[in-house]
Amino acid sequence: MATFIPFFIALLVTSILYKTVGWWGFLVIFPWIGASISLGRHLQGKLPKGQKDMGRRISILLISPVFLLFLPIFNKENLQLEGIVFLLLVGYFSKGVIHYAIAKVFGPLIWGRGFCGWACWTAAVLDWLPVKKEGRIPDSIKNFRIVPLVISIMLPLMLVFVFSYDVRRDYLYKQEMLWMIAGNAVYYVLGIPLAFWLKDRRAFCKVACPVSLIMKIPASVSLARVKPTKNKCVQCGQCNKNCPMDVDVMGYISQGEKVRDTECILCLECSRVCPVKAI
Ligand code: SF4
Numbered sequence: 001m002a003t004f005i006p007f008f009i010a011l012l013v014t015s016i017l018y019k020t021v022g023w024w025g026f027l028v029i030f031p032w033i034g035a036s037i038s039l040g041r042h043l044q045g046k047l048p049k050g051q052k053d054m055g056r057r058i059s060i061l062l063i064s065p066v067f068l069l070f071l072p073i074f075n076k077e078n079l080q081l082e083g084i085v086f087l088l089l090v091g092y093f094s095k096g097v098i099h100y101a102i103a104k105v106f107g108p109l110i111w112g113r114g115f116c117g118w119a120c121w122t123a124a125v126l127d128w129l130p131v132k133k134e135g136r137i138p139d140s141i142k143n144f145r146i147v148p149l150v151i152s153i154m155l156p157l158m159l160v161f162v163f164s165y166d167v168r169r170d171y172l173y174k175q176e177m178l179w180m181i182a183g184n185a186v187y188y189v190l191g192i193p194l195a196f197w198l199k200d201r202r203a204f205c206k207v208a209c210p211v212s213l214i215m216k217i218p219a220s221v222s223l224a225r226v227k228p229t230k231n232k233c234v235q236c237g238q239c240n241k242n243c244p245m246d247v248d249v250m251g252y253i254s255q256g257e258k259v260r261d262t263e264c265i266l267c268l269e270c271s272r273v274c275p276v277k278a279i
């Protein structure tokens with residue numbers, strides 16, 4: 001039954017948004033996302049031991065066309081952070097703002113960084129790269145994420161206030177798709193080499209993604225968390241070794257605590273590899 005929870009949540013979100021905003025696209029997007037995540041959860045349960053993460057990676061791959069094809073074709077809005085700053089600057093409440101609110105600001109109050117684990121279109125590519133993770137990326141390098149965050153916010157601000165870029169005339173319905181394509185291209189152009197260079201598929205998430213820093217704020221108080229079971233942790237270290245986000249899972253679980261680290265993307269790898277089902 002737990003497998004279907006994402007699908008039920010998606011149906012709830014669909015009905016609320018369709019009733020309030022009235023756009024038919026919501027009837028496609030959210031059921032598709034919910035069904036894909038439920039399928040991934042189901043596959044995680046069914047696949048052989050060493051291949052269970054394939055279920056999540058299939059989910060994230062199935063969801064990516066929603067953001068990379070469906071929305072660009074039928075909605076033509078830029079969902080990247082710079083686009084949201086433009087929209088907020090002119091007080092234009094659009095579907096892009098709804099996406100940001102659900103996936104990156106208010107949703108994470110419930111499902112933490114589940115979007116990063118199961119629905120992000122950038123990670124949909126990164127997670128399939130033929131890279132074998134070697135060690136942890138130092139925390140000092142991870143702090144570098146503040147630079148792209150500042151750039152993503154300052155760029156639209158400067159264009160509007162210094163170079164008099166007219167958002168309503170030049171951006172809305174005209175250059176939004178160009179910004180979306182350019183923003184995504186930058187993410188992939190940075191994310192793919194970073195994965196090979198730092199030997200970590202999720203290197204971009206850890207050292208360069210500006211959105212991750214925004215999501216970490218609501219994720220710090222999220223409801224859904226990886227938690228210990230009644231079984232006792234034998235401190236084998238497998239969870240730490242296999243966590244794609246370098247979370248000190250053992251530190252939390254061996255103390256009987258829920259994992260509060262805001263880097264957790266709810267991929268459930270730690271639970272899968274635990275030999276005593278302590279997670
Ligand atoms: S950290 Fe950024 S790139 Fe990585 S999964 Fe999350 S939103 Fe996507």
Ligand code: SF4
Nearest residue numbers: 243264265267268270
């Ligand atoms: S703590 Fe567990 S669920 Fe969270 S990212 Fe690490 S392996 Fe995935």
Ligand code: SF4
Nearest residue numbers: 233234236237239274
């Ligand atoms: S994998 Fe399980 S037993 Fe091993 S350290 Fe992690 S929680 Fe403890």
